[in-house]
Amino acid sequence: MNNISKYLYNKFVPNPKRWYPIISVYYLNYSCDFKCTYCSDGRGVPYYKLTDVKVKLDDAIEIIKHIRKYTDYFVLTGGEPLQYPEISELLLKIGELKFKNFILTTNGFYFDKYYEEISKSVNSLVFSLDSMNKEKAENLWGMPEATFDKIISNINMAHKIKSANTNIILSTVLTPSNIDDAYDVYKFACQNGFEFAACPQLMGVKANQELYGNKSYSQFYNYLIKEKKKGGKIFGSVKYLEYMRELKTFNCKPFTMLVVSPTGEIYYPCLEKGNPARNIKDVGNLHQAKLLGEEKYGQKPLCGNQCHSACALTFALL
Secondary structure (H helix, E strand, O other): OOHHHHHHHHHHOOOOOOOOOOEEEEEOOOOOOOOOOOOOOOOOOOHHHOOOOOOOHHHHHHHHHHHHOOOOEEEEEOOOHHHOOOHHHHHHHHHHOOOOEEEEEEOOOOHHHHHHHHHHHOOEEEEEOOOOOHHHHHHHHOOOOOHHHHHHHHHHHHHHHOOOOOEEEEEEEEOOOOOOOHHHHHHHHHHHOOEEEEEEOEEOOEEOHHHOOOHHHHHHHHHHHHHHHOOOOEOOOHHHHHHHHHOOOOOOOHHHEEEEOOOOEEEEOOOOOOEEEEEOOOOOOHHHHHHHHHHHHOOOOOOOOOOOOHHHHHHHOO
């Protein structure tokens, strides 16, 4: 099924019986040297505290080849994917698979080590950047002095070497302590022609309670909406930004995505629930994985007001 047909299927079929994802996300690892104060999986556990799984290169390549059968759009994430021991070889192998958009998320610390492989394979490069204040950023990341300078240097390096087909995104997690800092991150993105993305801090699946009714939080999204209407390079539609501003309840569409664990387990119905349906290397097709998931865990739940992440909200608003 082509991407237009997938879009129409997911948009207009209210209770889909089949699984036609538009985008896939592969969690290559859980390890990360950063200890970000806002880091959290769907259960509220920071990824760096999860037991890391050492996946062999051949196994990782096999998993991604299976993923490629189902989507043209692919996110490689973690943890910190650039801490994977054989990331150099893996990036080049992913490049050979010719995804329409290969998106790499990173804290940016190791970018200088792998910039050649990244420049040859990655279409969209997402850097986490939560403040332009050196001390504040390093405190948010739980990292020592000089970390901020290295990351800014690496972002500038990415800007210099990027091709016309590479998009650079600066992604900020909004916590009660750094909302005012996000204005400067956005301005830095504008100065360099980068796209800017902002999401609320999630504690498990719920936004930090201190963001609800937070005037500074709402004002920042009002600012982004005005900038978006003026043509600013900001991730998401105006409607998306309004939902983020209000932390409004939405009806999730988890089967627009395929999320896979380091070892190849398909999460049913989504990452946040974290239920392993079947290993992608063993399942005949995703429709079969969906049926197995339903048999084990039941139908897609109605979750309420939660999961204000970029992927979940974007596809919910199809």
